Amino acid sequence: MRPLPTLLTLALAAAFGGFVASAINANLDNRAEAAPASLAIPATAALPASVAGQPVPSLAPMLERVMPAVVSVNTKQVVRVRNPYFNDPFFRRLFPEVPQERINESLGSGVIIDAAEGLVLTNHHVIDNADDVQVTLSDGRTVKAEFLGSDRDTDVALIRIPADKLTALPLGDSAQLRVGDFVVAIGNPFGFSQTVTSGIVSAVGRTGIRGLGYQNFIQTDASINPGNSGGALVNLQGQLVGINTASFNPQGSMAGNIGLGLAIPTNLARDVVDQLVKHGVVVRGTLGIEAQNLTQALAQNLGLSEARGALVTRVLAGSGAAAAGIKPGDVVVAANGQRIDSAVALHNVEGLQPVGSALSLDVRRDGKPLQLKATLKEQARAVAGESLDPRLAGATFVDLPETLRQAGDGGVMVSEVKRGSRAANSGLAAGDVIIQSSVGEFADLASWRANFQKPPQQLVLRIVRGNARGDLVMR
Structure with a gap:
């Protein structure tokens, strides 16, 4: 007879084995996709209740408490069909029943985090541009949700549902997660009703993934598929430690499962939710610097042994960095104890801190180590053109979406131009x-705003519009 410890080891391996994650597509398109109606899934063989009189470990008791807090989020968006014939009254008379609008539907997941207030946490990309959001609870009830706010750059959104007898998940401390901890992902992949997959924490603080915003992901090999977005990642105590957001596969979803799922840590989501509840928007802090990556030649000239870190090229007047004594030529190699390898990495750490927080920086100045502490000041969300230069009157400027910034793009975006204005x-x-x-x-x-302290005689802008580039002379 096989010894009891060996049998228990095999039972545990069966309970926690098979952890894989399917990718959404080659470009990390982590939007929740429209999915078919729920299908019945054949039951799999069950483990025995006990082995040699000892109960087999099971996640079932914890999941019975947790699963009612995970909901299905269905969104609808009315999209106008672009067809030049619809602009012709003759064709409209001939074909009056041809639809000029269509409704796009998508299905994702959400997590109830406050039962009394009906607060549901989900991904921004799940509810982005939705005209109608319906939430289906685990008991079958479907209610219309109220949009409270979202943050595109961290992919976090908050909605409210008017329902009673709700179950909420307690928020765990995601900073306590360690590589190797067991976690469970719960959601509605491919339109199936609540589905559970299990795995381990493969990495924490994962960054450097193109196509996503501010990054501090939990990486797991628990399957996270289309429709899982916005669902719960819980620890074995049934605490919410992450919000499932994407899976990664450079070869596309047809390449098979490779076990790379990503979740937003609850500590990050908690900070975003607090701001959304209080203000409806997220306000970020900034150091007030510009930085670039180091080359091997630059590193040697600066007396550094390796070409890593963020080289400060400009310090804005009146910024937190200026007050801290940061100077052009400084190289930031760590922030709050986190290694900094590039300018994007420093920007990522900076963007995840709230306004007024202090950032401890490990700096190399003339090749020598230096520790500085800078307080982050509020980062402007938008700037009116007329406040910069009369030739820009009528235009409003905003920072690039963080998905573009993390991909290495720079510049500013025009969010609005008033009809008939000077800019238009x-x-x-x-x-x-x-x-x-x-x-x-x-x-x-x-x-961009700081440069207008001395307006130029001629104002020429090089712009990207779609796939084209061109120069505009502002008059």
Whole structure:
């Protein structure tokens, strides 16, 4: 007879084995997809209740408490069908029943985090641009949700449902997660009703993934598939430690499962939710610097042994960095104890801190180590063109979406241009991305605004519009 410890080991391996994650697509398209109605899944063989009189470990008791807090989020968006024939009254008379609009539906997941208030946490991409959001509870009830706010750059959204007898998940401390901890993902993949997959924490603090915003992901090999987005990642105590957001497969979803799932840590989500509840928007802090990556030649000239870190190229006047004594030529190699390998890595750490927080920086100045502490100041969300230069009147400028910034793009985006305004008459349009200008070099909205302290005689903007580039002379 096989010894009891061996049998228990085999039972545990069966209970926790098979942890894989399927990718959404080659470009990390982590949007929740429309999925078919729930299908019945054949039951699999069950483990015995006990082995040699000892109960077999099971996740079932914990899941019975947790699963009622995970909901299905169904969204609808009315999209106008673009067809030039619909603009012709003759064709509209001939074909009056041809639809000029269609409804796009998508299905994701959400987690109830406050039963009394009906607060549901989900992904921004699950409810983005939705005209109607319906939430289906585990007991079958379907209610219309109220949108409270979202943050595109961290992919976190908050909605409220008017329902009673709800079950909420307690928020765990995601900072306590360690590689190797067991976790369970719960959601509605591919339109199936609540589905549970299990795995381990493969990595924490995962960054550097193109196509996503601010990054501090929990990586897990628990399966996270389309429809799982916004669902719960829980520990074995039934505490919410992450919000499932994406899976990664460079070869596309047809390449098979490779076990790379990503979840937003609850500590990050908690900070975003607090701001959404209080203000309806998220306000971030900024150091007020521009930085670039190090090359091997630059590292040698600066007396550094390796080409890693963020080289400070500009410090904005009145910024937190200026007050802390940071100077151009400094190289930031760590922030709050986290290793910094590039300018994007420093920007990522900076963007995850709230306004007023202190950032401890490990700096190399003239090759020598230096520790500085900078307090982050509020980062402007938008800047009106007329406050910069009369030639920009009518335009509003914002920072690039963080998905583009993390991919290495720089510049500012035109969010709005008023019809008939001076900016509109010069040809500027909403959606334009300004990458260069006669006003001087800039990397983001803060440095763009700082450059207008001395308005240029001629204002020329190099813009990207769709796939085309061109220069605009602002008059």
